Amino acid sequence: MIDGFIALYIFMLAAFTGYEVIARVPVILHTPLMSGSNFVHGIVLVGAMVALGRATTPVGQVIGFIGVVLAAGNAVGGYVVTERMLEMFKASGERKP
Amino acid sequence: MSDLISPSAASVLIQASYFVAAFLFIIGLKRMSSPRTARGGILWAGAGMLVATVVTFAWPGMQNYVLMLAGIGVGGVLAWITGKRVAMTDMPQMIALYNGMGGGAAAAIAAVELYKGGEHPLALYVLAVLGGLIGAVSFSGSLIAFAKLQGLIKRSIRYGGQQVVNLVILVGTLAVGALIIFNHDAGATAVTLFFLLALALGLLMTLPIGGADMPVVISLYNALTGLAVAFEGFVLNNAAMIIAGTVVGAAGTLLTQLMARAMNRSLGNVLFSGFGETAAAGGGEVQGSMKPIEASDAAVMMAFAQKAIVVPGYGMAVAQAQHKIWELAQQLQSRGVKVKFAIHPVAGRMPGHMNVLLAEAGVPYDLIHDLEEINAEFDTADVALIIGANDVVNPAARSDRSSPIFGMPILNADKAKNVIVIKRGQGTGFSGIENALFYLDQTRMLYGDGQAVAGQLVHAVKSV
Numbered sequence: 001m002i003d004g005f006i007a008l009y010i011f012m013l014a015a016f017t018g019y020e021v022i023a024r025v026p027v028i029l030h031t032p033l034m035s036g037s038n039f040v041h042g043i044v045l046v047g048a049m050v051a052l053g054r055a056t057t058p059v060g061q062v063i064g065f066i067g068v069v070l071a072a073g074n075a076v077g078g079y080v081v082t083e084r085m086l087e088m089f090k091a092s093g094e095r096k097p
Numbered sequence: 098m099s100d101l102i103s104p105s106a107a108s109v110l111i112q113a114s115y116f117v118a119a120f121l122f123i124i125g126l127k128r129m130s131s132p133r134t135a136r137g138g139i140l141w142a143g144a145g146m147l148v149a150t151v152v153t154f155a156w157p158g159m160q161n162y163v164l165m166l167a168g169i170g171v172g173g174v175l176a177w178i179t180g181k182r183v184a185m186t187d188m189p190q191m192i193a194l195y196n197g198m199g200g201g202a203a204a205a206i207a208a209v210e211l212y213k214g215g216e217h218p219l220a221l222y223v224l225a226v227l228g229g230l231i232g233a234v235s236f237s238g239s240l241i242a243f244a245k246l247q248g249l250i251k252r253s254i255r256y257g258g259q260q261v262v263n264l265v266i267l268v269g270t271l272a273v274g275a276l277i278i279f280n281h282d283a284g285a286t287a288v289t290l291f292f293l294l295a296l297a298l299g300l301l302m303t304l305p306i307g308g309a310d311m312p313v314v315i316s317l318y319n320a321l322t323g324l325a326v327a328f329e330g331f332v333l334n335n336a337a338m339i340i341a342g343t344v345v346g347a348a349g350t351l352l353t354q355l356m357a358r359a360m361n362r363s364l365g366n367v368l369f370s371g372f373g374e375t376a377a378a379g380g381g382e383v384q385g386s387m388k389p390i391e392a393s394d395a396a397v398m399m400a401f402a403q404k405a406i407v408v409p410g411y412g413m414a415v416a417q418a419q420h421k422i423w424e425l426a427q428q429l430q431s432r433g434v435k436v437k438f439a440i441h442p443v444a445g446r447m448p449g450h451m452n453v454l455l456a457e458a459g460v461p462y463d464l465i466h467d468l469e470e471i472n473a474e475f476d477t478a479d480v481a482l483i484i485g486a487n488d489v490v491n492p493a494a495r496s497d498r499s500s501p502i503f504g505m506p507i508l509n510a511d512k513a514k515n516v517i518v519i520k521r522g523q524g525t526g527f528s529g530i531e532n533a534l535f536y537l538d539q540t541r542m543l544y545g546d547g548q549a550v551a552g553q554l555v556h557a558v559k560s561v
Contacts, residue, residue, distance in 0.1 A: 007339070010336065010340065011327070014340045014343035014344050017347070018347030018348040019347045019350075021126050022352060023351065026130075028449055028462055028467070029131075029135060029449060030352065031188065031447045031449035031450055031453050033352070034192060034315070034316055034349070034352060034447070035188070036125070036126060036138065036139055036142065037126060037319060037344075037349055038192055038195055038196045038199070038319050038322075038345075039139070039195075040125070040126065040142055040323075040341050041199050041319075041322050041323045041342055041345045042146060042195075042199055043118070043122070043342070044202045044326045044342075045146075045150055045153075045202070046115075046149050046153040046338065047202075047206050047330060048168075048202045048206055049153050049154075049156070049159075049169075050153065050333055050335070051209040051210065051333065052161050052165055053161055053165060054159060055161060057212070060213065061161060063205050064161070064209050065164050065167075066168075067202045067206055068164070068202070069169075069172035070172060070236075071198070071202035072170075072171070072173040072176065073172040073173070073195060074199035075146055075150075075176075076172065076176040077177070077180045077191065079146070081180045081195070082129075083140075083143075084180070084185075086129070086136045086138070088457050089136065089462055
């Protein structure tokens with residue numbers, strides 16, 4: 001495990017980063033951004049892979065497998081819908097093809 | 098710490114890749130917070146995800162690779178197909194669903210580690226249990242949110258003492274969690290009971306919340322999933338999960354607060370009051386009558402206006418009228434009418450839901466204005482066209498202290514010289530509150546299906 005205080009520092013700095021990155025976002029992007037941050041926590045996939053990879057009992061394998069399926073759904077689904085939404089944002093100058 | 102600076106080549110490669118992934122996630126989110134760079138932002142974040150996923154296969158000492166690939170295939174393909182197919186109007190529930198899956202995955206990681214048991218530092222057990230609880234609540238809660246928005250659950254289920262029941266379940270879950278934390282050999286039964294209770298908690302917490310409040314709830318569960326992912330990241334000693342999860346947890350919390358504030362309610366009020374559908378009783382009597390208008394007359398009114406402001410609401414999404422509305426706006430523009438779109442922060446079922454729909458129809462984002470930008474302009478507008486919006490333009494929020502929505506910031510559509518309201522029928526809005534705007538002298542009601550009416554308006558404006 002990453003040592004206690006190092007972990008706390010990472011947690012604190014990442015929390016401030018998240019807050020600051022979003023702080024000045026216009027309302028127009030709230031939905032895509034919620035969707036985008038939803039995609040980012042799809043990183044849980046790598047954790048689910050490791051959990052499944054280290055599982056030795058049938059129970060562990062079944063739950064680990066479910067975890068990987070769900071995590072892959074989060075990552076792929078989150079990416080696809082965010083990309084589709086952002087694809088549509090165009091300024092007056094650039095018309096849809 | 099020792100793992101972070103482990104000399105093995107695979108370890109260095111993995112840690113370096115996770116570092117790059119975390120960096121790309123933050124850059125991606127940053128770019129997504131401006132309309133001009135947003136499209137690139139998701140690509141950066143996507144690249145980070147790809148790198149992190151691929152190198153994880155090199156994690157030392159793993160097995161079950163076949164199961165792993167099968168799981169990624171099944172989950173990925175299903176999500177790909179549903180994500181590509183879903184209509185823009187149904188986006189909120191799809192995001193809820195994908196978010197719930199992430200929460201479920203975090204809970205699954207916790208379950209695998211807790212069933213395994215063994216001697217680990219106390220902090221690791223605490224984080225595994227907390228992450229498991231939050232992830233499981235986010236999972237079952239998001240599924241309920243999905244079912245409600247998809248129309249699978251029509252009613253909000255409430256009964257006396259509901260909050261006491263929820264509190265008892267929460268305390269029970271925490272007690273079993275504490276048992277697991279302090280007695281590492283508590284056994285599989287305790288772990289199973291813990292997760293069943295946590296899932297039930299998410300279910301029961303979300304059932305009584307009305308559909309109108311779902312945007313806030315989905316955003317909250319998004320933040321919670323981020324937090325659960327971060328906690329499980331500590332358990333697995335995975336820096337990418339810690340950073341990405343924490344960033345999303347913080348950003349999601351801020352986003353949730355912004356939304357709750359836009360509705361003039363505290364988060365606690367959203368979660369525990371059951372406002373969403375029951376507040377129909379409040380609000381004073383409204384004077385006057387609703388005056389109908391024909392599409393042809395409304396078209397003349399708009400065609401000869403100097404400035405028209407369109408206020409869309411959830412009704413526009415339901416009627417799929419956004420394309421026709423944009424066609425109408427273009428017709429008006431070609432006649433020299435200045436057209437703007439005014440979006441209330443909580444119009445629709447998600448923050449910015451209307452922006453997405455209008456963008457889908459091809460409306461450039463510089464025509465779309467939010468509440469602070471446009472409210473002063475209603476004074477100079479000749480026509481305010483309300484389509485499918487209700488509570489967000491109700492002047493009672495400014496004047497009527499007895500109204501349940503008193504104090505909520507609204508769009509001042511009543512300040513426009515003329516108001517045209519496109520509405521399906523004479524009923525009240527989602528909150529069940531009478532709308533004083535509809536009874537004003539300068540207001541005319543244009544009844545009918547949003548898309549059909551907008552189509553009639555387009556034709557009528559053409560022939561003016």
